[in-house]
Amino acid sequence: MKISFIGTGTMASSMIKCILEKNLYEAHEITGSAPHLKTLEEAKSKFSIRLTQSNIEAVKSGDLIVLSVKPQKFHEVAEEIKDYLNNSQVILSIMAGIDIETIQKGLSHMKVIRAMPNTPAQIGQGMTVWTATKEVQDNEKDEIKRILSSMGKEFYAESEDYVEMATALSGTGPAYVFLFLESLIAAGVHLGFSRRDAINLVYQTTLGSVLFAMNSSKHTAELKDMVTSPGGTAADALYELEKGGLRTVLEKAVYSAFKRTIYLKEINRKKGV
Secondary structure, X not given: OOEEEEOOOHHHHHHHHHHHHOOOOOHHHEEEEOOOHHHHHHHHHHOOOEEEOOHHHHHHHOOEEEEOOOHHHHHHHHHHHHHHOOOOOEEEEOOXXXXXXXXXXXXXXXXXXXXXXXXXXXXXXXXXXXXXXOOOOHHHHHHHHHHHHOOEEEEEOOOOHHHHHHHHHHHOHHHHHHHHHHHHHHHHHHHOOOHHHHHHHHHHHHHHHHHHHHOOOOOHHHHHHHHOOOOOHHHHHHHHHXXXXXXXXXXXXXXXXXXXXXXXXXXXXXXXX
């Protein structure tokens, strides 16, 4: 299988980097296209893959076509490439807010996989939720699983609904975590730590806590209780967090992101009509 990336932006570059580092494919088996020379030059400086300004040329070169353009560019790109696709090719979309039905209609093509990776894929620690249409064969799914696993962990869902939900939870999730880290670092600086020291303390504490939770069979509530002594510092801090509505605000934030995902999906469907 040869791979063609339509768009060589941040997430596409992350995929290419992981694929090459894990030796899944040789550089000459990967083609990337982008409309601007500057983007191509940036990709050329990182990878030795084949690069072109022509999306059509890229489509002709690949067995797996990865759609990694901005969602608002999809219909324009679809109109450009749809006549050059063949029935054996597999489309893998990593575009947010574009559902499988819209992709199938836009490309007049049935073999579609939709995936939602996230930012930590850039260092091979991502989480990707994906699904596939019935036209995608089992051996092709196995290969996609192998590719997505190179970026971290992957989760196959039978229903596309889970990809929508993952967009709000794991896809957008790093933003929530970064805000949490930013807030803790600011608190450390307020206490009197230098920013560098506060960053080191917060990053290692967060990393250690996540790894501890992943390696424990206990519920997170039990883990929290392990740190919380009656009348202690953690109990006082948790009281303020609960009083401030941290739990509720986070749940509302995730649901708000989910509603936005559904809204964007409907907008992009209407554009394709």
